[in-house]
Amino acid sequence: MAQRTADRAQPKDPQRGGRLARLVLSYTVLILLTVVFVAPLLWMLSTSLKPNVQTTRFPPDWIPDEISWEGYSTILTTSTQTPVFLWFVNSMIAATAHAALVLVTASMAAYALARMDFRGKRIFFVAIIATLFIPPITFFTPNYLIVDSFGWLDTLLAVIVPPAAGGIGVFFLRQFFISLPRELEEAALIDGANRLQIFFRIILPLSKAPLATLALLMFLINWNDFLWPVYILFSPEAQTLPPGLATLQSSYTTNYTVIMAGGVIASIPVLILYMFAQRYIIEGVSRSGLKG
Amino acid sequence: MATQGVERTGVQPPVARSAGGGRKPTDAGTFTPYLFMAPYLVLFVVFVLVPAVFGIWISLHNWDYLLPGKPWVGLENYLDLFTPNSANSTPFWNSMEATAKFTLFSVPPLVVIPLLVALILNQSFRGRNFFRAVYFAPYVLGVAVIGILWRFILDPNNGLLNYYLGALGLPDSIPWTTSLPWGWVALVGPTVWWTMGFNAVIYLTGLQDVDPALYDAAKVDGANRWQRFRHVTVPGLRPVFLFVVTTTILASANVFGQSYIITQGAPGNETRVAIWYIAQEGLRSFNMGSAAAMSYVLALALALVSLANFALLRYKED
Helix, strand or coil, rough: HHHHHHHHCCCCCHHHHHHHHHHHHHCCCCCHHHHHHHHHHHHHHHHCCCCCCHCCCCCCCCCCCCCCCCHHHHHHHCCCCCCCCHHHHHHHHHHHHHHHHHHHHHHHEEEHHHHHCCCCCCHHHHHHHHHHHHCCCHHHHHHHHHHHHHHCCCHHHHHHHHHCCCCHHHHHHHHHHHHCCHHHHHHHHCCCCCCHHHHHHHHHHHCCHHHEEEEEEEEHHHHHCCCCHHHCCHHHHHHHHHHHHHHHHHHHCCHHHHHHHHHHHHHHHHHHHHHHHHHHHHHHHHHCCCCC | HHHHHHHCCEEEEHHHHHHHHCCCCCCCCCCCHHHHHHHHHHHHHHHHHHHHHHHHHHHEEEEEEECCCCCCCCCHHHHHHCCCCCCCHHHHHHHHHHHHHHHHHHHHHHHHHHHHHHHHCCCCCHHHHHHHHHHHHHHHHHHHHHHHHHHHHHHCCCCHHHHHHHCCCCCCCCCCCCCCHHHHHHHHHHHHHHHHHHHHHHHHHHHHHHHHHHHHHHHHHCHHHHHHHHHHHHHHHHHHHHHHHHHHHHHHHCCHHHHHHHHHCCCCCCCHHHHHHHHHHCCCCCCCHHHHHHHHHHHHHHHHHHHHHHHHHHHHCC
8 A cells, every 4th residue: 555655656657657557447347346246236136126027027127117015025924934024033133142142252251361361271272273173064963962952953042052152252352352451450450350340341341343343243144144044943933034045945936026035135134234334344354364 | 561661660560560461460270260261161162062072972873863772883984985885975975076176166266366356456546445345245145145146147047147148149048057067157156256355355454464665675676566566465465375275265165055055956966065965964864973974074174175285385485
């Protein structure tokens, strides 16, 4: 970035014409890419607002002749097999509860790992790191049996709780807590505050941004989680949206209006979050390397 | 901070020592740290540590969820996988092959294209944050949304893609989702579209972390644009590159949703990937012992790939 500013400061740069050409080329590429990224999403939206007879008409209508709510009303009103509204509620509950659970458990553990000395700390730490490298599928079969033994099969608890055991939230927050200056805590300790008070009154208020980032990312990841819910939730009324969309597709096959309406419903909450918290999400992801 | 500590040394020894990291709150020997660790540790033990060991135990049994008896079979589940033409080995290795192919086809574009995009975005011009946000956007959607959307777009009869290919005078009846090699395009293309923004953002962070002074120095030395890229950007980006390659390989090797929704394994089971087959075997057919064994074989394969990749890229550095 800085070196570019330097470029600009030199009006007699012999490459100036080249620079302009490069800028034009860059914009052309960027705008073409924007079309590539936006068009499919618009197609989903536009298809969801057409009567189904128009969805496969060519040349394609990017803007529906008239807005039709056929798709949305079909999935929101019908069917014991595809209760999309219920899936939406389930997803909302699961993702919110999951994010909250991660925030509480990860922040406490991260604080202990960042600031306290205790027997077994290194072992915990190494164990948490080591298990990050085991592919999730390895935990599948045993976790299915464990979840089953709790009576959680086919319930939202199965998608809320076990995924919160991943170590990524702990790492993310530990990294931040370590970067906080110790002086504040030490002053409070001298004033006779205990660890819990310090944690709630000093550490957490200083950590609003990373806590918000983590909550957002955990919400997104849980909202989008697909593999585990596909196999752990069976009954139509227990599903979350992602496995629900797969069901929707197999039940409605070529009723694209209905299928795309389901896609839009699953996209809207995360796209709204993304619009408002784009910076947090992108920076959170790029700092932590979090992958969904 | 450090100077403050030094200045205070004479006046307030205890505080000064704390600034130097000497006086730490004495949690050692108390119960407090364990209280803080406890909620997470319960989760970690129950859903990570226990399953990691329990999985091995399961893999040593003929563990059918629906049957009362779960006889010990030792390494049989593993040996079966390495016995040609046993019930499990053929479909398992076919699915491993599908995963390997998907990884092989998807990693190069996912490593190269985002780098080019990041290099473009790393210039100073109006709207760069807007473009960054647009390219990253698909990543916040789930694989289920991406899957149903692209299955529609790639539909051989009703899809947009074939229509526009036809409009350009190209073949307009390509069976993207039902036949090879098109099936791989149908899996890789949407995956690149979906996750490219993630890698681009990582690269971009890496590019911005390269010390600008190095570019200035190179300029003073008369290095041209390409030379600056070659000798400043490339070495500066190496750790980020290693990260991107590693995480992309792992993400691609864990592919599931695209195959499950877009190609649905077609044609035949040619694009049914390993994760899908293992999950199906364990949690639908309830052959949990063999599914567990397969998951460890997959984990081992991935570990080897990661190590090889790490060694390779590290080695180049020296």
